[in-house]
Amino acid sequence: MIEIPQPPPPHPVAAPAHLNRTLVLVGLMGAGKTSVGKRLAALLGVPFTDSDAEIVAAAGMSIPEIFASLGEPAFRDGERRVIARLLSDSPRVLATGGGAFIEPRTRAEIRAQATSVWLRADLDLLWDRVRDRPGRPLLAAPDPRAVLADLDRRRSPVYAEADVVVDSRRGASHEAMAREIIAAVRAHDQAHPARPPTLEPEP
Ligand code: S3P
Secondary structure (H helix, E strand, O other): OOOOOOOOOOOOOOOOEEEOOEEEEEOOOOOOHHHHHHHHHHHHOOOEEEHHHHHHHHHOOOHHHHHHHOOHHHHHHHHHHHHHHHHOOOOOEEEOOOOHHHOHHHHHHHHHHEEEEEEEOOHHHHHHHHOOOOOOHHHOOOOHHHHHHHHHHHHHHHHOOOOEEEEOOOOOOHHHHHHHHHHHHHHHHHHOOOOOOOEEEOO
């Protein structure tokens, strides 16, 4: 009989956990919110949703098309409504577009209903990840690296308001990053005993 090598089983969470509140990943373009978020959701056994993909599906247009034909304020409004709807849904991992947490109303909704995680990355890492990927209208500029640097400088103090901060490291696997997020969320839960924990050990 021929032995067909089997892929390793998916890694379960170190100790099974129940997610009480949605985990919202925030941070700049290229931080890894979508790729790490998918892994995190798989580890926790909850759905994964990407707010950009939801907006695209709702609008029937790509993000560059929305920016070009409706403008950024319309995009932000749609983004806020999509995120509000998703926050009222069952607990999940929600990756948000880089500008979502910067909008005061969206940020207020996330703060009230979810646990937010800033996936922080340095500018060189962000730039290496986004430089050859079209589809981000804010970077369709003569000097996109300078735009990214400016967004990083202006947005970082706002991202820092997230409940949890985890550094995105060059070369770290999505799995490793997802596990670091789980550990950081647990630490946050322990430091804030007055609020029901985001992650509860399963009975
Ligand atoms: C944006 C980030 C993008 C997308 C849109 C605007 C931003 O999402 O929502 O192009 O304002 O930073 P990603 O962070 O997933 O690239």
